[in-house]
Amino acid sequence: xxxxxxxxxIPGLIIFLGLITFPMWYNMGKAAPPPEIKxxxxxxxxxxxxxxxxxxxxxxxxxxxxxxxWRTQVVRNGYRTYVAADGKxxxxxxxxxxxxxxxxxxxxxxxxxxxxxxxLGSVPYCWTCHIAPKxxx
Amino acid sequence: MGxxxxxxxVAALIAVVFLGVKVVGMYYVFGVIIPYLAxxxxxxxxxxxxxxxARSPVPFVIPTTAGQQYSFPWIKQNKxxxxxxxxxxxxxMALEVLLFRSLFRNSKVExxxxxxxxxxxxxxxxxxxxxxxxxxxxIFIRHLRFFTxxxxxxxxxxxxxxxxxxxxxxxxxxxxxxxxxTVTYLFIRRVVIPQMKYISLPADYFPLFLILALATSGIxxxxxxxxxxxxxxxxxxxxxxFHPTVxxxxxxxxxxxxxxxxxxxxxxxxxxxxxxxxxxxxPTRNMPNDSRMVRxxxxxxxxxxxxxxxxxxxxxxxxxxxxxLPVEKE
Numbered sequence: 465x466x467x468x469x470x471x472x473x474i475p476g477l478i479i480f481l482g483l484i485t486f487p488m489w490y491n492m493g494k495a496a497p498p499p500e501i502k503x504x505x506x507x508x509x510x511x512x513x514x515x516x517x518x519x520x521x522x523x524x525x526x527x528x529x530x531x532x533x534w535r536t537q538v539v540r541n542g543y544r545t546y547v548a549a550d551g552k553x554x555x556x557x558x559x560x561x562x563x564x565x566x567x568x569x570x571x572x573x574x575x576x577x578x579x580x581x582x583x584l585g586s587v588p589y590c591w592t593c594h595i596a597p598k599x600x601x
Numbered sequence: 602m603g604x605x606x607x608x609x610x611v612a613a614l615i616a617v618v619f620l621g622v623k624v625v626g627m628y629y630v631f632g633v634i635i636p637y638l639a640x641x642x643x644x645x646x647x648x649x650x651x652x653x654x655a656r657s658p659v660p661f662v663i664p665t666t667a668g669q670q671y672s673f674p675w676i677k678q679n680k681x682x683x684x685x686x687x688x689x690x691x692x693x694m695a696l697e698v699l700l701f702r703s704l705f706r707n708s709k710v711e712x713x714x715x716x717x718x719x720x721x722x723x724x725x726x727x728x729x730x731x732x733x734x735x736x737x738x739x740i741f742i743r744h745l746r747f748f749t750x751x752x753x754x755x756x757x758x759x760x761x762x763x764x765x766x767x768x769x770x771x772x773x774x775x776x777x778x779x780x781x782x783t784v785t786y787l788f789i790r791r792v793v794i795p796q797m798k799y800i801s802l803p804a805d806y807f808p809l810f811l812i813l814a815l816a817t818s819g820i821x822x823x824x825x826x827x828x829x830x831x832x833x834x835x836x837x838x839x840x841x842x843f844h845p846t847v848x849x850x851x852x853x854x855x856x857x858x859x860x861x862x863x864x865x866x867x868x869x870x871x872x873x874x875x876x877x878x879x880x881x882x883x884p885t886r887n888m889p890n891d892s893r894m895v896r897x898x899x900x901x902x903x904x905x906x907x908x909x910x911x912x913x914x915x916x917x918x919x920x921x922x923x924x925x926l927p928v929e930k931e
Contacts (some may be wrong), residue, residue, distance in 0.1 A: 465812075466658075467655045470655065472898055473651065477651050479844070480878070483646070484643075487692045487748035488842075491749060491752070491838065491841050491843045493843055494840075495838050495844040496838045497835060498831040498834065499831075524831075525827040531769075531770060545882075548751065576831060578752075579834060580746070580834060581747065581752040581757075581760070582760075586757075587764065588770060590670075
């Protein structure tokens with residue numbers, strides 16, 4: 465059967481298919497495995513029990529919410545102390561507490577944020593106010 | 602009737618994926634096989650529908666003439682609402698697709714006491730429709746961050762603009778709220794207006810419920826029942842690069858969200874959602890009003906055998922001259 469206006473419809477259809485299959489040709493068949501999170505900072509290596517404020521799985525999915533809560537507690541309510549589930553007390557501070565262990569920002573924070581498609585330096589916007597740890601390159 | 606049925610179907614879909622993943626453990630089915638089948642169905646079905654439309658002849662020139670047509674030089678033509686050239690058609694189509702111009706003209710007619718006929722300014726459908734479609738597009742672009750590595754700049758741009766409020770962590774997206782609000786509006790509109798309810802079918806309610814469930818599951822996954830995004834991206838990248846893997850430990854919320862979007866993709870070509878492609882093939886929008894300049898031949902015209910006057914004269918010239926009838930050629 466005859467196809468009408470094929471000179472317009474076919475190119476339009478090809479453009480649409482090109483757009484919709486964008487991820488398939490953009491990556492050119494390269495799978496990207498997720499980055500390994502590095503815990504090999506000097507402070508962590510010296511720790512007897514390698515334990516963060518929450519279990520690892522909870523930190524992986526919920527660290528942003530925890531940090532946000534800490535921000536609210538410190539800045540708005542004036543509380544500085546966080547009591548973990550095991551009774552251990554932490555100072556609610558990104559710069560003084562988190563970074564003490566996780567001093568490897570580029571490998572600990574940035575790698576995953578970039579992999580998850582966040583724009584470094586703008587999302588999340590932690591380091592627009594906080595001072596990033598100095599790292600040996 | 603249609604509402605209950607559609608709601609039940611969406612609930613059943615969620616139940617299927619929940620049981621399939623949580624109880625039976627069919628991670629590979631819901632993580633790899635169904636997504637590939639869905640995208641194949643989408644592409645194949647989309648091409649089929651478009652080619653089917655392309656094979657349909659357009660018998661007459663039927664652009665809607667919503668303004669002054671091309672006329673004398675001293676009469677100003679409305680080039681966008683009554684285009685006579687290809688450029689005009691492109692302009693009209695762009696406004697239609699990007700801004701829903703013809704829906705903007707929407708008005709409500711009511712018969713009031715008197716009896717009095719009133720026409721009312723009615724822009725809510727246009728506003729909700731426009732916000733809904735743009736939100737969906739931005740959400741779609743945003744999701745490319747899971748399917749590309751490195752993530753291209755326009756995805757970052759969409760993400761940054763959408764999260765411009767910088768409220769909370771993970772940051773609230775404007776489109777998340779907008780799409781929920783507008784889909785809810787589009788649903789309520791169908792239920793509250795009696796005429797709308799009368800003409801609404803399961804095929805109208807189902808996409809609304811599906812999109813509502815899709816958006817809700819996405820919002821739940823982002824802000825409340827969070828999943829490990831690195832593993833989600835590993836899965837998505839595996840699909841996009843044809844090296845499918847299903848990493849262990851992705852929450853069931855992700856599979857619900859993913860299965861609903863697969864359903865949407867697979868359902869798309871067979872539903873009213875095909876207006877995505879259909880809008881470009883609408884003769885009332887894509888034809889220039891040039892019937893006084895270009896002859897449009899109806900493609901299904903039967904090839905009638907015609908006998909023109911010239912042929913008639915050639916045939917009967919001698920007899921015509923004999924009878925004293927005037928002829929054009931001696």
